[in-house]
Amino acid sequence: MILRARTVVTMDGPPIENGAVRVRGDRILEVGESSQLASSNDEIVDLGEHILLPGLINAHCHLDYTCLRGKIAPPQSFADWIRAINAEKAKLSAEDYVVSINQGLAEAKQFGTTAIANLTAFPELIAKTDEPIWAWWFAELIDVRNRAQNLTALSRQVSGVNGIVNRALEQLSAANQRGFAPHAPFTASANLYRCCEEIAQREKIFLTTHLAESREEMQMFREANGPLYDFLKEIGRDMSDCGGTTPLSRFADLTDASAAQGWIVAHLNEVSETDFDLLRKRKFSIVHCPRSHAYFGHTDFQFERLRELDFNVCLGTDSLASNDDLSLFAEMRKFQERFHFEPQKVLEMVTINPARALKQRDQLGKIRQRFMANIIALPFTKSPHIFETILNFVGKVPWIMLHGRISS
Numbered sequence: 001m002i003l004r005a006r007t008v009v010t011m012d013g014p015p016i017e018n019g020a021v022r023v024r025g026d027r028i029l030e031v032g033e034s035s036q037l038a039s040s041n042d043e044i045v046d047l048g049e050h051i052l053l054p055g056l057i058n059a060h061c062h063l064d065y066t067c068l069r070g071k072i073a074p075p076q077s078f079a080d081w082i083r084a085i086n087a088e089k090a091k092l093s094a095e096d097y098v099v100s101i102n103q104g105l106a107e108a109k110q111f112g113t114t115a116i117a118n119l120t121a122f123p124e125l126i127a128k129t130d131e132p133i134w135a136w137w138f139a140e141l142i143d144v145r146n147r148a149q150n151l152t153a154l155s156r157q158v159s160g161v162n163g164i165v166n167r168a169l170e171q172l173s174a175a176n177q178r179g180f181a182p183h184a185p186f187t188a189s190a191n192l193y194r195c196c197e198e199i200a201q202r203e204k205i206f207l208t209t210h211l212a213e214s215r216e217e218m219q220m221f222r223e224a225n226g227p228l229y230d231f232l233k234e235i236g237r238d239m240s241d242c243g244g245t246t247p248l249s250r251f252a253d254l255t256d257a258s259a260a261q262g263w264i265v266a267h268l269n270e271v272s273e274t275d276f277d278l279l280r281k282r283k284f285s286i287v288h289c290p291r292s293h294a295y296f297g298h299t300d301f302q303f304e305r306l307r308e309l310d311f312n313v314c315l316g317t318d319s320l321a322s323n324d325d326l327s328l329f330a331e332m333r334k335f336q337e338r339f340h341f342e343p344q345k346v347l348e349m350v351t352i353n354p355a356r357a358l359k360q361r362d363q364l365g366k367i368r369q370r371f372m373a374n375i376i377a378l379p380f381t382k383s384p385h386i387f388e389t390i391l392n393f394v395g396k397v398p399w400i401m402l403h404g405r406i407s408s
């Protein structure tokens, strides 16, 4: 099959005017100007006045909570938000979660997302979900002592860190791409982090975590006080790791320096000057979630400094408990509004950069020979600024190709 369009934005060189892409099976065979691609016996799909670009990749999301859209008002305190989401979660059944995940996958696809890094507290439900796009399933793991209702079904059933992680590994067998997500240094123990890292290395699976998201998390680790500290102490967490440290330095203690590069770290809003010394030595991928960040009113994301240190920064939506929808176009616009970064580079944050974070740089994020044929089309508008046109796209993406198949 040959796809033709007014412009092909490959993310692998300058856009190609009157471009064409030859697709066979699930792969891209050839990319060039229409006039250069001989049609031979290929079926031609002429998209006319459209821009073709790689399918977008969401680097951080929790589709479990798609059904919580609009349910929780922006909170005064992060600890209050955790209480509020726990109260909402207590009302949901396994069936509700399956519906929620499926609705999220369908919505992400409508917005042109063709791959997603999704954290789920219920890896046992993966087999029951549809998979209209390429999903990386990260089992979200928590072992903070907790008398309240936010214990996952998983941690109720098994005891001990090894049990938790091995059970999750078993449940992840239904997933094509698997990962562990020890939730955060304030909800996952040192043993849980170490065990996840060890098994992930052995099984060659992915690792992600939340880190340094809120002021209260920084306050808890640095000063051993504040609303998050009080909340966690109250539910029985061992608080002896708090005081005189930072979330990042705690994470560095919990994880193996040589494996650091494999981690996908969500947020990293709270970074002290001593943390920056550490960041010069340790590299990992970072996911910034611009609209969720604004909802919480978190400390300004230190994008320029992290970029100077050569971090691979990606964008994500986070869950709809703190966001309006799963559009990465809206995330790009929000990011652009704050950082005035070159639009082409912003588009890299939902294509090339997350492909690198997910170790897919040889097959995702570009329209290039031998890459996966995950391609979307947007209406072409007469503007000299094609990347701005892309960032400004609003609505449902009109045409999607997933793994070489035109998708309805």
Ligand SMILES: [Zn+2]
Pocket: 060, 061, 062, 210, 266, 318, 319
């Ligand atoms: Zn998250």
